[in-house]
């Protein structure tokens with residue numbers, strides 16, 4: 134572990150640890166998908182996770198708010214232990230945004246209602262207030278004019294931006310992105326990545342699974358390379374690209390650079 | 398006279414379809430989301446009421462309680478028997494619809510902090526109910542015809558009226574039955590037309606989305622299975 | 626034999642022979658009406674898909690009528706209505722005919738769906754090798770459509786097994802009729818009908834199992850039967 138264990142996790146300020154994952158294990162049947170994963174995310178940081186398919190990246194993200202139940206290990210969000218007994222998971226989840234690869238907008242709700250529903254039903258805000266916040270967030274992602282559109286009437290890129298607005302509306306401490314652009318046509322990834330880069334710049338704390346090298350270079354404070362259920366290497370993107378410690382890291386990064394290019 | 402008696406059939410229809418709905422949805426939810434013993438019970442409920450002929454159920458509900466000192470009116474017994482039966486078929490329809498909602502919808506709802514119940518209430522059910530309409534229309538046209546079975550336990554519905562006539566005026570039997578057939582043709586196809594309009598009214602722009610055709614198709618398959 | 630007491634309920638083994646005889650009648654009626662339904666249903670389906678003019682209209686009208694009216698009305702029409710036109714049929718025959726005419730309309734719809742789901746190229750290929758239209762239907766389209774139709778057809782068979790119980794209303798002593806007679810004599814309605822419900826349930830499960838075996842046996846690779854009903 135690259136940092137001494139800090140007992141005062143609730144410290145405010147730029148150094149505040151928003152998420153701490155310790156020795157996370159998960160197995161599906163015989164297959165051990167996560168074999169002891171540990172990392173920390175500080176306030177305002179953006180971490181980008183890369184790694185081959187089937188390595189457990191999605192599983193890791195889902196374990197963070199226990200959408201998937203981890204087998205072993207501990208997770209803290211601020212000073213709340215998510216893996217602790219008697220924790221109110223719904224409250225934890227309300228404070229962590231999740232953006233999915235295939236958007237998962239609620240099909241029967243308009244863009245506005247998609248953004249509003251969490252405010253109304255989870256946060257129990259009055260309707261006026263919820264509507265105001267929802268409109269503001271749609272504007273934030275450049276989709277104010279699509280408030281009344283149903284998901285099926287939006288392009289993939291627009292759907293994903295609504296999904297981001299939906300996450301933002303809950304005023305999350307942290308947003309988890311699981312390959313937010315990999316279901317999109319190449320010409321649509323840009324608009325989503327732009328929103329994410331802007332978010333990173335605004336100081337949002339984010340963990341992003343993505344193979345968009347351009348995004349990682351522009352926005353990541355740290356790149357995490359995962360393979361075979363463990364973190365192989367992590368560090369600033371520049372460092373990992375220029376002088377990776379392990380040949381596997383170099384090889385993988387070369388591969389995705391060739392595949393996804395430097396733009397993004 | 399026939400029309401008045403037909404009102405009894407419509408009363409039966411309303412009662413049994415609502416009972417079937419109110420019982421059928423929870424049964425479907427239990428089958429999909431319930432813990433094992435409850436899931437098992439719900440499936441047993443569905444299996445029993447779908448596997449036993451309507452007439453046997455009518456007799457069970459009409460004469461059964463009487464044997465233990467509880468006398469139900471024929472009308473009530475018919476609503477219970479046919480309603481519970483319909484709940485078996487309806488639960489099958491709703492179960493199929495619920496299961497065809499992509500898992501991501503539940504996941505997304507839970508990820509924003511909704512409880513399981515909230516996610517079902519606000520995300521899964523509103524979609525599943527829309528998907529279920531075509532299949533449900535079929536169940537509707539099947540139970541409306543089955544209301545005539547209540548004749549067997551002496552409910553004063555339209556077929557009983559026909560018997561009065563047929564027994565007295567022998568030569569009128571066929572015209573009388575044909576009239577009733579006509580009434581039901583109007584009710585069945587009229588009802589389906591209304592439900593079709595409702596379906597279009599409720600249809601959201603572009604809903605259901607990807608795979609819509611397939612999912613609707615599945616709805617119709619479920620319907621075909623439940624038909625009559 | 627002694628009566629069996631179960632938590633306040635009384636079952637009498639003496640009921641069984643009578644129920645057994647009724648069961649045989651139930652199976653006979655179900656089998657006969659299904660057979661009638663297949664033949665008539667196939668003809669109707671072919672007419673609805675390939676028929677022109679009056680043949681198409683008549684077959685459509687038939688299907689709409691029998692699907693749009695209650696089975697019980699159809700049965701009473703045959704048994705109590707037809708005599709006023711001079712046609713008198715025995716209860717058993719009335720039952721078979723009414724149920725058969727009814728299920729034919731439903732089966733026709735399943736067959737039609739299956740026929741229409743066979744790609745056009747099949748008909749084209751058959752005609753291109755010199756088959757007549759009728760030959761193409763007989764040797765190419767139907768053998769495929771019939772396999773596709775098994776799952777919905779299985780449901781139909783099971784439904785008819787249950788619906789056959791209505792023949793007791795025209796005095797046929799089938800399983801339901803036997804139960805009715807016994808119950809009226811012993812006043813043990815609840816016990817008799819629970820027993821009969823269980824017998825029907827067992828029949829339904831047995832039949833579903835047999836039909837699934839049948840479906841597996843006639844499965845042809847590449848002919849999509851996995852998804853159940855045809856499009």
Ligand SMILES: Nc1ncnc2c1ncn2[C@@H]1O[C@H](COP(=O)(O)OP(=O)(O)OP(=O)(O)O)[C@@H](O)[C@H]1O
Nearest residue numbers: 161162164166184185186187188189190191192193
């Ligand atoms: N619900 C599940 N049940 C069983 N196995 C699962 C389940 N979810 C994931 N797995 C398995 O766990 C492994 C890791 O899956 P995961 O989706 O976390 O990988 P990933 O790194 O996100 O891959 P990708 O880049 O393809 O999204 C895979 O082998 C997958 O088959």
Ligand SMILES: [Mg+2]
Nearest residue numbers: 190191192312
């Ligand atoms: Mg993944």
